[in-house]
Amino acid sequence: xxxxxxxxxxxxxxxxxxxxxxxxxxxxxxxxxxxxxxxxxxxxxxxxxxxxxxxxxxxxxxxxxxxxxxxxxxxxxxxxxxxxxxxxxxxxxxxxxxxxxxxxxxxxxxxxxxxxxxxxxxxxxxxxxxxxxxxxxxxxxxxxxxxxxxxxxxxxxxxxxxxxxxxxxxxxxxxxxxxxxxxxxxxxxxxxxxxxxxxxxxxxxxxxxxxxxxxxxxxxxxxxxxxxxxxxxxxxxxxxxxxxxxxxxxxxxxxxxxxxxxxxxxxxxxxxxxxxxxxxxxxxxxxxxxxxxxxxxxxxxxxxxxxxxxxxxxxxxxxxxxxxxxxxxxxxxxxxxxxxxxxxxxxxxxxxxxxxxxxxxxxxxxxxxxxxxxxxxxxxxxxxxxxxxxxxxxxxxxxxxxxxxxxxxxxxxxxxxxxxxxxxxxxxxxxxxxxxxxxxxxxxxxxxxxxxxxxxxxxxxxxxxxxxxxxxxxxxxxxxxxxxxxxxxxxxxxxxxxxxxxxxxxxxxxxxxxxxxxxxxxxxxxxxxxxxxxxxxxxxxxxxxxxxxx
Amino acid sequence: xxxxxxxxxxxxxxxxxxxxxxxxxxxxxxxxxxxxxxxxxxxxxxxxxxxxxxxxxxxxxxxxxxxxxxxxxxxxxxxxxxxxxxxxxxxxxxxxxxxxxxxxxxxxxxxxxxxx
Numbered sequence: 001x002x003x004x005x006x007x008x009x010x011x012x013x014x015x016x017x018x019x020x021x022x023x024x025x026x027x028x029x030x031x032x033x034x035x036x037x038x039x040x041x042x043x044x045x046x047x048x049x050x051x052x053x054x055x056x057x058x059x060x061x062x063x064x065x066x067x068x069x070x071x072x073x074x075x076x077x078x079x080x081x082x083x084x085x086x087x088x089x090x091x092x093x094x095x096x097x098x099x100x101x102x103x104x105x106x107x108x109x110x111x112x113x114x115x116x117x118x119x120x121x122x123x124x125x126x127x128x129x130x131x132x133x134x135x136x137x138x139x140x141x142x143x144x145x146x147x148x149x150x151x152x153x154x155x156x157x158x159x160x161x162x163x164x165x166x167x168x169x170x171x172x173x174x175x176x177x178x179x180x181x182x183x184x185x186x187x188x189x190x191x192x193x194x195x196x197x198x199x200x201x202x203x204x205x206x207x208x209x210x211x212x213x214x215x216x217x218x219x220x221x222x223x224x225x226x227x228x229x230x231x232x233x234x235x236x237x238x239x240x241x242x243x244x245x246x247x248x249x250x251x252x253x254x255x256x257x258x259x260x261x262x263x264x265x266x267x268x269x270x271x272x273x274x275x276x277x278x279x280x281x282x283x284x285x286x287x288x289x290x291x292x293x294x295x296x297x298x299x300x301x302x303x304x305x306x307x308x309x310x311x312x313x314x315x316x317x318x319x320x321x322x323x324x325x326x327x328x329x330x331x332x333x334x335x336x337x338x339x340x341x342x343x344x345x346x347x348x349x350x351x352x353x354x355x356x357x358x359x360x361x362x363x364x365x366x367x368x369x370x371x372x373x374x375x376x377x378x379x380x381x382x383x384x385x386x387x388x389x390x391x392x393x394x395x396x397x398x399x400x401x402x403x404x405x406x407x408x409x410x411x412x413x414x415x416x417x418x419x420x421x422x423x424x425x426x427x428x429x430x431x432x433x434x435x436x437x438x439x440x441x442x443x444x445x446x447x448x449x450x451x452x453x454x455x456x457x458x459x460x461x462x463x464x465x466x467x468x469x470x471x472x473x474x475x476x477x478x479x480x481x482x483x484x485x486x487x488x489x490x491x492x493x494x495x496x497x498x499x500x501x502x503x504x505x506x507x508x509x510x511x512x513x514x515x516x517x518x519x520x521x522x523x524x525x526x527x528x529x530x531x532x533x534x535x536x537x538x539x540x541x542x543x544x545x546x547x548x549x550x
Numbered sequence: 551x552x553x554x555x556x557x558x559x560x561x562x563x564x565x566x567x568x569x570x571x572x573x574x575x576x577x578x579x580x581x582x583x584x585x586x587x588x589x590x591x592x593x594x595x596x597x598x599x600x601x602x603x604x605x606x607x608x609x610x611x612x613x614x615x616x617x618x619x620x621x622x623x624x625x626x627x628x629x630x631x632x633x634x635x636x637x638x639x640x641x642x643x644x645x646x647x648x649x650x651x652x653x654x655x656x657x658x659x660x661x662x663x664x665x666x
């Protein structure tokens with residue numbers, strides 16, 4: 001049933017959608033924001049070590065539910081398995097208002113200027129679709145600043161020389177006091193001639209935006225903040241946009257397809273509400289912000305006789321180049337007790353190895369890890385400790401408060417065959433074809449991440465670790481919470497899906513604004529880049545499709 | 551144990567068959583080697599049997615039970631395991647903070663108890 005026409009309908013209230021919504025209502029647009037999940041609160045996930053977005057052993061508190069939302073994961077040996085959101089191979093992010101930003105660790109990185117021109121900087125390795133972005137760091141810089149100030153970022157990267165120019169400092173200082181790990185690692189990094197600094201975080205270190213400072217608890221990454229000190233889209237741009245009265249947020253509404261005529265003009269979005277009833281929301285402009293897996297799925301599910309392979313998919317690029325981050329690092333065991341129960345834990349980083357690694361393309365940041373909840377820790381044994389029994393227990397008892405973990409996200413070399421397609425058989429509870437995830441990591445990615453692990457180990461040794469062991473990355477399709485790349489941004493319609501303004505090449509008024517458009521994913525957590533790009537795209541959309549005056 | 555019993559009626563319902571199969575396989579192994587059921591054997595024999603069970607054809611089942619055991623022992627007590635925060639006390643992890651702990655000093659962790 002068609003509803004009254006609005007200026008824009010946005011699919012997905014994660015990191016990108018609410019920012020675009022806010023930019024559009026500021027221009028006077030009437031906007032409908034569809035979100036498949038609920039508006040969750042911290043009370044939906046109360047300090048539960050087995051049921052949170054990071055450890056969903058007993059379920060994902062912030063969605064999607066295990067029932068009715070399958071995907072298909074294809075293993076390296078070609079075996080296809082139906083997986084649920086609490087399986088690792090599902091590559092789940094979250095399905096709720098705020099998306100991943102409700103429960104993330106909240107690292108707020110700007111990508112390095114080289115991250116936008118990896119192909120020019122290093123050349124393209126065989127078997128990779130590595131390319132430059134059509135925009136540069138300088139194009140995004142003002143919007144990085146906007147994201148940092150509007151949502152709120154704490155930290156201090158003034159000691160980091162390996163970064164793009166910043167015009168304005170971060171709005172908040174780092175959290176204080178620093179934990180014991182920070183002091184130990186800071187001293188060791190300086191001795192090694194490295195450049196440690198305070199990780200930028202979308203977390204209040206002082207009261208900001210009328211919300212309090214972080215209370216330093218250990219239930220941070222994977223949880224929503226009980227004192228609302230973590231800044232996601234759900235407690236920043238979204239309330240601002242809703243206050244104008246021009247935005248309507250509809251939760252538990254699952255997009256079915258974008259409605260497009262034969263000339264490539266979209267007229268709206270068909271979706272199912274929480275009861276499964278079908279609706280059609282007409283709009284002048286359609287924006288997909290469902291994340292790299294679901295946005296690609298929506299474009300593919302919107303095929304018509306004029307676009308038989310799905311929207312934007314004339315040259316078979318939708319769903320391709322799925323990337324995440326390849327995490328690697330090391331553990332160090334110390335004689336003294338390190339653990340001080342000061343959350344969030346991750347505070348110190350180095351960017352010395354993001355670029356300039358001899359013979360390698362890129363690299364990644366290295367950070368100390370968030371506080372390990374007991375269950376998260378128990379799998380972190382060194383290879384010579386048995387998995388169970390008395391000697392295992394003795395080790396856990398001794399090691400839990402005496403270890404530091406350093407690790408980081410290696411920038412991945414995109415692979416054309418690492419991809420999302422529609423599964424030919426499996427359907428979700430609405431009867432829609434589900435995402436099928438397949439493809440390998442590039443061998444160079446593994447090589448770089450192994451080098452990063454050695455750097456982490458050296459840092460821990462210098463810090464006085466009496467024993468160290470590596471955490472190396474495995475093969476397997478990348479994706480997860482840092483999923484990106486499936487609707488690549490580019491100038492050439494034959495080798496990309498959207499243009500530099502995030503508009504789908506073939507279509508007049510359909511945009512993709514989330515990590516899908518990332519050509520490469522940096523050696524950093526991607527969220528601030530998603531947010532900055534959403535501010536940029538939102539501004540552009542409002543200008544390109546300006547409302548007629550009157 | 552309680553954690554696993556409870557979860558086998560909820561989230562881990564789908565593992566029930568695997569549990570039954572694993573328990574009877576372990577019992578058969580015990581009877582072959584010791585002419586007695588697993589539960590009747592002394593601690594040392596049971597440990598040796600589990601080590602054999604871990605390596606053989608039942609390794610998948612062993613890994614599942616091991617992981618569920620770790621979840622129960624180290625996870626939140628609200629799911630039936632880790633009673634009275636036994637594992638957290640063993641590790642020296644402080645108890646749950648009272649909400650609004652910002653009102654209290656965070657300079658000296660020892661003052662909050664549990665950390666020495």
